[in-house]
Amino acid sequence: MKEKLLIHACCGPCSAYPLRVLKDDFELLGFFSNSNIAPEEEYKKREQSFEDLCDAVGVNYVVDHYDPDSWNEAVKGLENEPERGKRCEKCFEFRLRRAFEFAKKNKIKYITTTLTVTPYKDTKMVFKTGQKLSDEYGVSFTPMDFKKNDGFKKTLELAKKQGLYLQKYCGCIYSLKDREAKQ
Numbered sequence: 001m002k003e004k005l006l007i008h009a010c011c012g013p014c015s016a017y018p019l020r021v022l023k024d025d026f027e028l029l030g031f032f033s034n035s036n037i038a039p040e041e042e043y044k045k046r047e048q049s050f051e052d053l054c055d056a057v058g059v060n061y062v063v064d065h066y067d068p069d070s071w072n073e074a075v076k077g078l079e080n081e082p083e084r085g086k087r088c089e090k091c092f093e094f095r096l097r098r099a100f101e102f103a104k105k106n107k108i109k110y111i112t113t114t115l116t117v118t119p120y121k122d123t124k125m126v127f128k129t130g131q132k133l134s135d136e137y138g139v140s141f142t143p144m145d146f147k148k149n150d151g152f153k154k155t156l157e158l159a160k161k162q163g164l165y166l167q168k169y170c171g172c173i174y175s176l177k178d179r180e181a182k183q
């Protein structure tokens with residue numbers, strides 16, 4: 001019997017490769033929990049692309065409650081941090097915590113996340129946060145670095161092939177402002 005694995009998914013494109021890599025070896029359950037995404041219109045597009053992906057790959061999924069007010073409260077005071085800085089650490093913790101709470105409640109022993117597929121995020125920070133929450137909740141965090149073996153390139157190719165919506169910034173309103181300032 002396959003082991004159940006909850007995979008926290010940050011978006012459809014970043015999940016395209018990880019879901020395919022894991023689905024034969026685990027009983028996978030996708031968990032979309034991304035209250036960092038702003039504005040809400042953008043959130044809806046990313047949620048839809050994740051749902052379309054899961055339907056195409058044949059993976060069950062859960063969409064968590066969208067709660068931007070709580071996310072904003074969690075990163076208060078860190079608004080001006082650069083990407084990969086302290087705000088991102090809080091952001092990972094906020095989202096992964098929701099996944100750990102869900103896993104604990106539903107007796108799922110293992111968790112991983114698609115947050116490691118992109119080179120734009122700090123993988124060590126993701127693993128550190130996952131391990132901290134694992135110690136807190138008693139649910140195993142499985143540190144998988146999906147960017148290995150050209151994972152990022154592969155996931156973008158798969159997403160494009162399926163015609164998934166491809167976002168142009170990380171997710172929060174601060175990353176959107178950064179992107180606009182750079183343009």
Ligand code: SF4
Pocket residue numbers: 036037083084087088089091092170171172173174175
């Ligand atoms: S830049 Fe990305 S990871 Fe960092 S706080 Fe914003 S949404 Fe979260």
